Amino acid sequence: MSGTTKGLQLRSLIKKSGELELSLAEVPIPEPGPDQVLVKVEATPINPSDLGMLLGPADMSTAKALGDGAAKQTTAKVPEQALPFIAARLDQAMPVGNEGAGTVIKASSSEAAQALLGKTVSMIGGAMYAQYRLLKATDCQPLPAGTTAAEGASWFVNPLTALGMTETMKREGHKALVHTAAASNLGQMLNKICQEDGIGLVNIVRSAEQARLLRGIGAKHAVDSTSATFTEELTMALVETGATIAFDAIGGGKLASQILTCMEMALNKTAKEYSRYGSTTHKQVYIYGSLNTAPVELVRNYGMAWGVGGWLLTPFLQKIGRPEQVRLRERVAKSLKTTFASHYTKTVSLTEALDLANIVVYGKRATGEKYLINPNKT
Amino acid sequence: MSGTTKGLQLRSLIKKSGELELSLAEVPIPEPGPDQVLVKVEATPINPSDLGMLLGPADMSTAKALGDGAAKQTTAKVPEQALPFIAARLDQAMPVGNEGAGTVIKASSSEAAQALLGKTVSMIGGAMYAQYRLLKATDCQPLPAGTTAAEGASWFVNPLTALGMTETMKREGHKALVHTAAASNLGQMLNKICQEDGIGLVNIVRSAEQARLLRGIGAKHAVDSTSATFTEELTMALVETGATIAFDAIGGGKLASQILTCMEMALNKTAKEYSRYGSTTHKQVYIYGSLNTAPVELVRNYGMAWGVGGWLLTPFLQKIGRPEQVRLRERVAKSLKTTFASHYTKTVSLTEALDLANIVVYGKRATGEKYLINPNKT
Numbered sequence: 023m024s025g026t027t028k029g030l031q032l033r034s035l036i037k038k039s040g041e042l043e044l045s046l047a048e049v050p051i052p053e054p055g056p057d058q059v060l061v062k063v064e065a066t067p068i069n070p071s072d073l074g075m076l077l078g079p080a081d082m083s084t085a086k087a088l089g090d091g092a093a094k095q096t097t098a099k100v101p102e103q104a105l106p107f108i109a110a111r112l113d114q115a116m117p118v119g120n121e122g123a124g125t126v127i128k129a130s131s132s133e134a135a136q137a138l139l140g141k142t143v144s145m146i147g148g149a150m151y152a153q154y155r156l157l158k159a160t161d162c163q164p165l166p167a168g169t170t171a172a173e174g175a176s177w178f179v180n181p182l183t184a185l186g187m188t189e190t191m192k193r194e195g196h197k198a199l200v201h202t203a204a205a206s207n208l209g210q211m212l213n214k215i216c217q218e219d220g221i222g223l224v225n226i227v228r229s230a231e232q233a234r235l236l237r238g239i240g241a242k243h244a245v246d247s248t249s250a251t252f253t254e255e256l257t258m259a260l261v262e263t264g265a266t267i268a269f270d271a272i273g274g275g276k277l278a279s280q281i282l283t284c285m286e287m288a289l290n291k292t293a294k295e296y297s298r299y300g301s302t303t304h305k306q307v308y309i310y311g312s313l314n315t316a317p318v319e320l321v322r323n324y325g326m327a328w329g330v331g332g333w334l335l336t337p338f339l340q341k342i343g344r345p346e347q348v349r350l351r352e353r354v355a356k357s358l359k360t361t362f363a364s365h366y367t368k369t370v371s372l373t374e375a376l377d378l379a380n381i382v383v384y385g386k387r388a389t390g391e392k393y394l395i396n397p398n399k400t
Numbered sequence: 401m402s403g404t405t406k407g408l409q410l411r412s413l414i415k416k417s418g419e420l421e422l423s424l425a426e427v428p429i430p431e432p433g434p435d436q437v438l439v440k441v442e443a444t445p446i447n448p449s450d451l452g453m454l455l456g457p458a459d460m461s462t463a464k465a466l467g468d469g470a471a472k473q474t475t476a477k478v479p480e481q482a483l484p485f486i487a488a489r490l491d492q493a494m495p496v497g498n499e500g501a502g503t504v505i506k507a508s509s510s511e512a513a514q515a516l517l518g519k520t521v522s523m524i525g526g527a528m529y530a531q532y533r534l535l536k537a538t539d540c541q542p543l544p545a546g547t548t549a550a551e552g553a554s555w556f557v558n559p560l561t562a563l564g565m566t567e568t569m570k571r572e573g574h575k576a577l578v579h580t581a582a583a584s585n586l587g588q589m590l591n592k593i594c595q596e597d598g599i600g601l602v603n604i605v606r607s608a609e610q611a612r613l614l615r616g617i618g619a620k621h622a623v624d625s626t627s628a629t630f631t632e633e634l635t636m637a638l639v640e641t642g643a644t645i646a647f648d649a650i651g652g653g654k655l656a657s658q659i660l661t662c663m664e665m666a667l668n669k670t671a672k673e674y675s676r677y678g679s680t681t682h683k684q685v686y687i688y689g690s691l692n693t694a695p696v697e698l699v700r701n702y703g704m705a706w707g708v709g710g711w712l713l714t715p716f717l718q719k720i721g722r723p724e725q726v727r728l729r730e731r732v733a734k735s736l737k738t739t740f741a742s743h744y745t746k747t748v749s750l751t752e753a754l755d756l757a758n759i760v761v762y763g764k765r766a767t768g769e770k771y772l773i774n775p776n777k778t
Contacts (some may be wrong), residue, residue, distance in 0.1 A: 074677070107678070107701055109668055273700060290487050299452070299712055300485070309700070318698040320708070322651060322690065323485055329709030330698070334677055337705070 027051055029153035030092055030372050030397065033115040034076050036100055036108060042080035044096040044376050047115065052156045054130040059138050059159050065175035066122030066150040067364065068375070068384045068393040070311060071335075076118045078111075079104035082385055087378050096376045119150030119395070123165070123174035134159040142169065144177040144355065151372060153397045163355050174355075175394060176207075176364035179335065181354040183310070184212040186338045187269045188221055189350075194306065198222030200260070200268035200281055203313055204244070205232035207364055207392060208271075213241050214361040222263030226256070226277070247277065253284055260288035268307045269333065274314030278307040278330055279321050286324035300325015308333030313387060366392050371399040405429060407531035408470055408750050408775065411493040412454050414478055414486060420458035422474040422754050425493065430534045432508040437516050437537050443553035444500030444528040445742065446753070446762045446771040448689060449713075454496045456489075457482035460763055465756050474754045497528030497773070501543070501552035512537040520547065522555040522733065529750060531775045541733050552733075553772060554585075554742035557713065559732040561688065562590040564716045565647045566599055567728075572684065576600030578638070578646035578659055581691055582622070583610035585742055585770060586649075591619050592739040600641030604634070604655070625655065631662055638666035646685045647711065652692030656685040656708055657699050664702035678703015686711030691765060744770050749777040 028048045035043045054060050068076070078100060085098040105112065123144045129135040143162040145155060165174045191199045201212055204225035216223040217240055225236050225244040233244040243259040245252060259265075266289070268281045282305050289301040305324060310333040320330060339347050354362050370380055375395050384393040406426045413421045432438050446454070456478060463476040483490065501522045507513040521540040523533060543552045569577045579590055582603035594601040595618055603614050603622040611622040621637040623630060637643075644667070646659045660683050667679040683702060688711040698708060717725050732740050748758055753773050762771040 106665065287484060318700065320696040326710035326712040329707055331707030332704035334704040
């Protein structure tokens with residue numbers, strides 16, 4: 023970077039007028055302050071959790087592209103009724119990208135920062151869709167020798183979400199768990215974790231092919247929600263595992279309620295005495311994604327000991343505290359080529375990330391269609 | 401009771417064949433064991449929470465009565481698809497009635513039991529729809545001089561549910577609360593408690609008349625869900641009170657979701673910075689009733705920090721422990737003629753409780769239609 027004083031950073035702006043504008047800003051490359059390092063970003067994934075910031079509630083069927091190279095812009099319309107819910111971000115160009123990896127090219131004089139100089143590190147903290155990222159040494163995770171930036175880019179969101187599920191299960195007193203849209207990258211990771219840790223896992227998928235895929239990687243319970251005997255199969259798997267907590271990526275529709283109903287049926291099969299309010303065992307569904315944006319429908323034929331709620335990684339990490347976070351992070355860094363490996367369909371530059379043809383693909387949030395950005399790709 | 405050796409007890413039986421059978425059993429009057437007392441039951445309410453045990457999921461439009469006096473029976477059909485959910489109670493005649501009050505007519509030799517002899521006491525523990533009830537002295541609450549059994553009958557379910565709401569609000573870190581179907585007996589109690597304790601309360605009712613009723617007893621916020629400006633009025637009341645927890649007696653439909661949406665709008669009005677996942681303040685709706693048995697519909701335009709779940713008095717009391725329970729009980733006993741007063745439309749005998757004409761009325765669970773049973777009414 024000799025002579026380079028500026029770098030590109032992707033920005034997402036939603037105007038009060040209801041227009042989304044994606045652009046690349048040229049920003050000065052900062053000098054590391056105390057305990058900080060400067061990282062040349064070489065790999066940063068486009069996760070479903072990034073799309074909320076990147077595209078917001080914009081209607082991408084109205085998207086248009088203009089300009090070229092660093093001057094490129096992509097715009098789209100945001101429905102007016104969605105604006106009150108994002109009032110706090112309106113008219114501010116927001117940087118994007120939760121996680122990434124790259125090479126530490128400058129470091130402050132502190133021991134912790136100096137130890138990272140020249141190393142390949144994984145990072146968390148936002149604004150990763152940029153050529154350079156300044157951050158605290160403690161927000162970097164040094165990678166084992168031989169692990170590349172591309173391999174370390176998706177080290178945080180999916181791996182810690184999957185670990186967060188099994189940790190939440192334990193902390194809330196459940197002994198096995200259910201996962202939906204379970205053939206996803208995250209779902210496959212969760213299967214590997216549960217196999218390593220001896221945790222019962224009921225995978226719910228949306229096709230017989232996805233069920234076969236999961237059985238192929240060792241899943242014991244993979245139930246297809248399109249099967250005519252879905253609820254019977256799910257109840258059987260719940261009886262066998264004793265799962266009373268579910269993590270649901272789908273959200274909309276009847277699935278969350280079906281899971282609670284089947285949990286109640288499974289509990290009643292083994293109940294010793296009648297409770298007029300249904301089973302007294304708490305049954306929980308956490309919704310962490312929204313693949314189906316339709317309303318959640320809860321029929322409530324599962325007594326009173328139930329809960330449905332949002333689940334998000336950041337508050338979970340805040341709750342468990344730093345030492346526990348470090349333990350989980352180190353587990354991930356050690357197994358980035360195995361348990362926590364991610365797969366990408368395409369690697370794009372920052373400019374290419376604004377291409378309509380690419381947005382159409384990564385904006386779909388489809389299982390198995392994951393993009394990686396290399397902001398320094400030329 | 402000289403010479404009397406048996407008493408009547410109401411029983412609810414649901415047979416595997418799908419038939420509900422209500423009847424009166426003649427049971428021997430037991431002698432108090434260690435620390436026990438025998439109470440002649442003089443008043444016991446029919447609460448919505450009793451109807452689940454009494455009528456179960458029976459279709460009361462199919463109800464038939466046969467026999468007379470103590471031999472009277474009422475039967476009705478239970479839909480076949482409901483049977484798996486009540487498997488544990490099938491073919492067992494269940495006693496009914498959560499709470500009641502009466503006179504202690506026999507007591508064991510223990511000091512605590514002897515102290516209650518001749519006293520009017522309130523009771524909790526089930527099987528109250530009976531002429532006599534044997535129970536532990538500690539499950540009795542002696543009433544202040546001048547408080548009648550009828551005044552003390554509804555001392556537990558409604559008063560402790562209302563107190564349980566404000567206690568849950570405090571324990572879960574909220575500063576004000578929302579209540580639906582708020583013109584109910586319970587809702588009016590909750591208004592009095594919140595006024596006494598200086599707690600912000602947003603009442604949601606289903607007519608302008610009910611809103612006026614609540615304002616008449618001092619409610620500051622009474623919002624009518626049938627009003628054209630309901631969501632605006634609710635949001636305003638949420639901004640003013642800061643309420644982020646709701647207790648919902650209705651359950652089905654869109655109301656729980658509307659409350660969460662308005663809470664999110666209220667929080668966003670005062671938000672200092674944009675969070676891509678919506679407000680980070682946890683928003684909670686507890687469903688404790690089911691006036692509308694339709695599915696709950698959750699639209700999820702309120703970020704990720706939300707929860708919806710069942711709420712029930714018994715697990716709440718188990719969680720807070722005995723000393724805290726005693727504190728709440730004593731608060732109730734002191735104010736049974738004021739804050740915790742209940743009103744009844746009719747007092748019936750055990751036989752009359754099986755009359756179809758009465759079941760039609762109390763089975764409706766309508767606001768302001770509450771029945772009291774006097775099992776010793778002749």
